[in-house]
Amino acid sequence: MFGALGIFQAMVQALNRVLGTSADDHDDDTLMGYCKTSIKSIQRGVIVMAADAEVTASIASVDITKSSINFLGFSGVYDNYQHVSTIFPKLVLTDSTTVTATRHAQYTGDSVSVSFEVIEYY
Secondary structure, three states: OOOHHHHHHHHHHHHHHHHOOOHHHOOOOEEOOOEEOOEEEEEEEEEEEOOOOEEEEEOOOOOHHHEEEEEEEEEEOOOOHHHHHHHOOEEEEEEOOEEEEEOOHHHOOOOEEEEEEEEEEO
16 A cells, blocks of 8 residues: 555656656647647738838748738728728738738828738648
8 A cells, every 4th residue: 555655756757758757848839738739920010001001020931831820900090081981900920921911002191000910821
């Protein structure tokens, strides 16, 4: 029969076999040794569209076949609130290092800041 200390030591040994005893025991693509993550990188940024219909931003290179772009929101000052839908920006992951924001060219006098996030997966 194990005493309380023996049971505790057996549990620690079992956990060490599963998790390892140091960070070097884990694969590079694990999260604290508990589970693998499918996310390789996350990059966030803001594009300021002062008076332009199209603006680009540079990011670190990603594999576009394994990446997604997320629209995180936009803000700005609008002269005419009837045209809010026409200044709403569109985001595209143009290539492996470029994010492009576009909006309707007729209302480019209004300044808009658009936030984005690019997630690359394994």
